[in-house]
Amino acid sequence: MQEDKDIQYIRKAAQQAAHALRRSVRHNHMTHRSSVRKATHEGHRIEIRTMYEVRVDGRRVSLPLSVDSEGRVTCHALPNYSFQSAVDLVKQVIATYPDDFPKGRRKEVRGHGGHAS
Amino acid sequence: MAVMRRNILNDSAVRDAYIRGVKLLKQEFLTPNGLSTYDTFVAWHHRAMMRFTPPTQFRRNAAHVGPVFLPWHRHMLILFERQLQRVLGDSSFGLPYWDWGTDGELPTSQQRQSALWSPNCMGRDGTPVSSGPFAAAEWQVRVEATPSGSLRATQRGLRRRFDERVSLPTREQVRAVVAVVPYDGSPWDDSVQQSFRDLLEGWQPTPPSLHNLVHVWVGGDMGASTSPNDPVFFLNHANVDRIWAAWQNHNATSRYVPVQNEKNAPRGHRERDPVFSIVRPAPTPTDLLDVSAIYSYDSFEGIL
Numbered sequence: 001m002q003e004d005k006d007i008q009y010i011r012k013a014a015q016q017a018a019h020a021l022r023r024s025v026r027h028n029h030m031t032h033r034s035s036v037r038k039a040t041h042e043g044h045r046i047e048i049r050t051m052y053e054v055r056v057d058g059r060r061v062s063l064p065l066s067v068d069s070e071g072r073v074t075c076h077a078l079p080n081y082s083f084q085s086a087v088d089l090v091k092q093v094i095a096t097y098p099d100d101f102p103k104g105r106r107k108e109v110r111g112h113g114g115h116a117s
Numbered sequence: 118m119a120v121m122r123r124n125i126l127n128d129s130a131v132r133d134a135y136i137r138g139v140k141l142l143k144q145e146f147l148t149p150n151g152l153s154t155y156d157t158f159v160a161w162h163h164r165a166m167m168r169f170t171p172p173t174q175f176r177r178n179a180a181h182v183g184p185v186f187l188p189w190h191r192h193m194l195i196l197f198e199r200q201l202q203r204v205l206g207d208s209s210f211g212l213p214y215w216d217w218g219t220d221g222e223l224p225t226s227q228q229r230q231s232a233l234w235s236p237n238c239m240g241r242d243g244t245p246v247s248s249g250p251f252a253a254a255e256w257q258v259r260v261e262a263t264p265s266g267s268l269r270a271t272q273r274g275l276r277r278r279f280d281e282r283v284s285l286p287t288r289e290q291v292r293a294v295v296a297v298v299p300y301d302g303s304p305w306d307d308s309v310q311q312s313f314r315d316l317l318e319g320w321q322p323t324p325p326s327l328h329n330l331v332h333v334w335v336g337g338d339m340g341a342s343t344s345p346n347d348p349v350f351f352l353n354h355a356n357v358d359r360i361w362a363a364w365q366n367h368n369a370t371s372r373y374v375p376v377q378n379e380k381n382a383p384r385g386h387r388e389r390d391p392v393f394s395i396v397r398p399a400p401t402p403t404d405l406l407d408v409s410a411i412y413s414y415d416s417f418e419g420i421l
Contacts, residue, residue, distance in 0.1 A: 003203035006196060006396055010157050013395035014147035017160035021150070021260065021270045033175055062265035066175055068308065072324070077264040079166055079181060079342050080332035082307075082324045095278065096340045097264050098244070099271075 035066045054090055056101060063093060118209075120198070122359070123415045125213035125352055126232050135213050136238075136250045138201035139348045143256065145204065150270070154204075156259050157395070158197055159345045163260075163268050165189065165393050166342040170385040177306045177383060179393035184301040184375060184386040186318050187361045188402035190354050192392055195411060197351060211412055214355035217331050218419050221285035228334075229279050239349055244337060245274025251348060262342045275347055276337030283334050286327045288419045294327060295364045295420055298371045305375060305383055313364055313371075317357060328357050362413075363420040365406070373402050 034051040052065040065075045065086060072082040073089050078096060083089040094101045125132050142155040152160070165180035176182050180189040198212040220231045234241050240249015247253065253274025261271045294316045301312045307320035315321050319329030331353045332339045338346040345351070364371075375382035377389045384390060391399035 001203075003199045006199055007154070007203070009396040010154055010196075010200070011147050013161060014152045014154070014157040017157055017164075017260065017268070018148040018150050018152050020160070020164075020268050021152075064175065064266060068176070070308070074176070075264075076166060076175070076178075076266055076342060077262065078340055079344075080319070080325055080329040080340065082320070092340070093264055096337070098276075099273075100264055 033064050033066065035068070037067070037069050039069065052086060054086075056090065056094065061090075061093075061100075063090070065089065119410055120202075120209055120211035120412045121415055122211040122355060122412050123213055124216050125238065126216070127415075128213070131211070131213045132238055134205055134207065134210055135201070135348075135352075138205045138210070139351075140250070140255070141204040142200055151259060153259070154200055158193070159260050159343050160268060161395050162193070162345045163262055163342045167266055168385075168393055170383050177386075179385050181318070182307050182320070183305050183383060184314055184373070185390075185392060185402060186314055187358070188373070188400075188405040189392050191358050191361070191405045191408065192394060192400055194351065194354055194358060195405075195408070196396065198412070212355050213352060214359050214414070215349065215352035216356055216359075216419060217285050217353065218288040218291040218356075221287040221290070223285075225281060225284040228285050229281070233349075233352075239352075242277035242279045242335075242337070244276045244278060246277055247274075251275050258338065258343075258346045260343060261338075261346065266342075268343070277339070277347065277349075278336035280334055280336045283325070283330060285334055286330055290327065291360060291420055295360060295367055298368050300371055300374050302374070303381065305386060313368075317360060317364075328353070359414045359417070360420055362408075363417040366417065367421055373406055 034049045037048040039046045050067050054061045054063045063075055063077060065073055067073050071084065073086045074082045075089055077093055081092060123131050139155060143153050145154045147154060147157065166178050168179040169175055170177050170179050170183065180186065194212055202208050202210045215233055220228050233239050236249045240246055240251050245253040256275050258271055258273050258275055260268055263269055294313065297313045297316055301314045302309045307315060309315050317327050319325050319327040325333045332344060335349055338344060339350065373388050375387050377387050379387065388403045389401045391401055
């Protein structure tokens with residue numbers, strides 16, 4: 001039966017996933033990336049490198065954001081979304097991952113005039 | 118013998134069997150740390166999303182933002198359906214679908230009142246969900262993505278946050294997409310100009326739309342790379358697959374692209390590249406084009 005063969009492979013995949021879960025405890029940060037946008041204009045080659053550094057409540061957050069040639073900002077933490085604003089993206093990340101941004105843990109950040117709205 | 122996939126709102130026996138089946142898969146533990154058959158599908162989806170194709174860019178992956186989006190999910194659904202058949206002891210069981218285009222015809226404020234979200238179907242929204250068969254007391258999320266892209270263990274209830282800032286896709290939008298050819302085109306991602314796949318995945322014309330919009334509308338766990346944590350995931354993708362099947366039916370002369378010798382086509386997305394799978398041998402997109410021996414849909418109503 002095909003279903004019985006499948007379950008043997010699924011069992012192996014479960015063991016790999018269990019291994020990945022153990023590893024994620026030690027390696028839970030992805031390297032920050034830069035987006036490279038390229039274009040040509042009147043014989044000139046344009047190259048724009050963008051790297052985002054995101055902080056929430058003063059804490060640096062490892063969020064691999066990308067921006068495409070149309071200016072849309074995406075992040076695989078939100079695989080079905082794209083945004084015109086990185087601020088809106090981070091707001092949605094906070095909503096989707098509430099355990100990573102617990103209420104009541106807000107750190108006071110002085111001298112920076114508050115936060116974006 | 119091919120099974121029939123039906124609208125979950127039109128067949129209470131299929132609805133109840135689906136709920137019973139996913140719960141059985143959720144309770145079938147495969148590892149000492151308590152990962153189940155169901156959880157393994159969640160982890161597989163996440164892994165596919167983190168496998169970039171090619172690894173020199175960070176947008177297109179082994180299951181999304183590229184041509185293989187539809188075949189990869191078709192493969193996942195076939196495998197999931199077979200597991201449901203196994204635990205239900207019913208080889209005639211067909212995975213049901215959620216015809217969200219019909220709910221999209223309702224005013225936005227009424228869409229959350231659809232029978233899909235009734236206590237005897239998927240239950241309502243909530244963080245965690247507190248009613249219906251997937252309330253926290255009966256359904257625990259065990260693996261989840263982190264914002265940085267890792268997979269981690271957890272133990273919590275399912276989360277749904279219906280987003281009333283957006284409205285579900287309509288039948289008219291679905292029909293418009295089914296009329297689009299070709300299947301896909303260069304540069305084989307979400308910037309392609311004329312692509313049935315890209316429109317159905319929901320990156321054009323104004324993202325999110327269609328498939329992506331459904332994830333966004335349901336919200337909560339459906340918004341992460343571990344979105345199969347919500348059993349609604351499979352109902353959404355069965356409908357996406359139904360729309361692809363209707364497109365295949367309607368555009369019989371249009372084929373899957375990219376072909377194998379297409380210049381600059383990404384590996385993992387060409388017609389004879391094995392898809393990223395947990396079973397062996399992994400099928401290719403070509404293997405997944407004709408599924409008439411495996412299943413069919415009861416209706417293309419609202420699509421064609």
